[in-house]
Amino acid sequence: MRLFAVSDLHVGYRENRDLVAAIPSAEDDWLILGGDIGERISDLELVLSLTVPRFARVAWVPGNHDLWTRSGDGEEGLRGEAKYRRLVEVCREHGVLTPEDPYALLPGGGPPTVLVPMFLLYDYSFRPPDVSREDALAWAREEGVRCADEGLLDFEPHASRDAWCASRLAWTERRLAELPEGTSTVLVNHFPLRRAHARPPLVPRFSLWCGTERTDDWHLRYRARAVVYGHLHIARTHVDDGVVFEEVSLGYPYQRPMRRARGLLREILPGAWSDG
Numbered sequence: 001m002r003l004f005a006v007s008d009l010h011v012g013y014r015e016n017r018d019l020v021a022a023i024p025s026a027e028d029d030w031l032i033l034g035g036d037i038g039e040r041i042s043d044l045e046l047v048l049s050l051t052v053p054r055f056a057r058v059a060w061v062p063g064n065h066d067l068w069t070r071s072g073d074g075e076e077g078l079r080g081e082a083k084y085r086r087l088v089e090v091c092r093e094h095g096v097l098t099p100e101d102p103y104a105l106l107p108g109g110g111p112p113t114v115l116v117p118m119f120l121l122y123d124y125s126f127r128p129p130d131v132s133r134e135d136a137l138a139w140a141r142e143e144g145v146r147c148a149d150e151g152l153l154d155f156e157p158h159a160s161r162d163a164w165c166a167s168r169l170a171w172t173e174r175r176l177a178e179l180p181e182g183t184s185t186v187l188v189n190h191f192p193l194r195r196a197h198a199r200p201p202l203v204p205r206f207s208l209w210c211g212t213e214r215t216d217d218w219h220l221r222y223r224a225r226a227v228v229y230g231h232l233h234i235a236r237t238h239v240d241d242g243v244v245f246e247e248v249s250l251g252y253p254y255q256r257p258m259r260r261a262r263g264l265l266r267e268i269l270p271g272a273w274s275d276g
Helices: 014-021 041-054 080-093 136-141 161-177 204-209 253-262
Strands: 003-006 026-033 055-060 113-117 184-188 224-229 236-240 243-247
Touching (some): 014 041, 041 055, 055 113
Parallel strands (some): 003 026
Antiparallel strands (some): 236 243
């Protein structure tokens, strides 16, 4: 059994839809969809219809684009928590693991390891220590950096995106603390868990919308064998404290020359769950 991952498919682009449609079957293997499938519920439904029949198990976490609210009728007008809950329902209709489900034990040899899909959002804490939360958006704008989330990612019924993030963090921490001693994890979140991994070289102040300081040591606290994330559209591998961090974005078509050399799907910890 192998564990693959990809994020930031952005299937609103025809070129990206074609790449997803061409994913080969791997019926003994698992697939992680790491968020930013698209901006509409129908985008998620399309990708699940293509991937679920081809893999033994599929897991999903939401990205910021998945949660955007677009004007229109019906479900596309869902906002905030309601949009997230509807996406979870769609995944469950396809038998896909979500951040709301019990953690699944990965099959194969080695120490017991669970797959941990997470939805943690961000709280604007990836900023310099001398910049207050109140001044954070102005600090980013000084270099012309803005994020469409400010207009499209609704946070109702929460008081703010920060508050939604805090709620998700507290709930996820409680669940992780209940894992049996000796259980390892593969942590999956759309946004980077560490500030060091959340600094896009061309737009470093975009880090504001990239995660939270509160997860900086989660790879150690929760015995991670690997951490999977996306969001930055910079596919790369870091090794911190002996833990592999894989950024698995596909990204937009114009970014393809930077991405295609590494392939569409990334194998996480190659061979880690092989029975030999």
